[in-house]
Amino acid sequence: VTELSKDYIIAFKLDGATRWKLLVRGILPNIYEHIVVIFTMALSTAILDIAALGFLKLGAQPPSTEWGAILQENLSLIYLAPWTVGLPGV
Numbered sequence: 001v002t003e004l005s006k007d008y009i010i011a012f013k014l015d016g017a018t019r020w021k022l023l024v025r026g027i028l029p030n031i032y033e034h035i036v037v038i039f040t041m042a043l044s045t046a047i048l049d050i051a052a053l054g055f056l057k058l059g060a061q062p063p064s065t066e067w068g069a070i071l072q073e074n075l076s077l078i079y080l081a082p083w084t085v086g087l088p089g090v
Contacts, residue, residue, distance in 0.1 A: 003027055003030060008026060009022065009026055050066070050068070051068035052068055053068060054066035054067060054068025054072070055068035055072045056072075057069070
């Protein structure tokens with residue numbers, strides 16, 4: 001919203017640019033980095049949410065492998081063999 005009130009957008013509009021050209025050549029190049037960061041954070045949050053559900057046994061059923069389920073299964077071995085919990089987390 002704040003991007004639409006900047007001077008270069010107003011210059012695009014005064015130059016007679018269409019909405020599509022304004023979006024592709026004016027707005028998207030300036031917000032591309034923000035879109036990449038938001039997408040990356042949303043993806044990592046989704047992965048951690050799925051792992052948490054698997055850890056609580058609310059995720060996929062046992063035949064399918066899930067990161068949280070692997071951690072939950074090996075939780076009893078944390079003192080005997082800590083790599084069984086640490087390696088799936090890496």
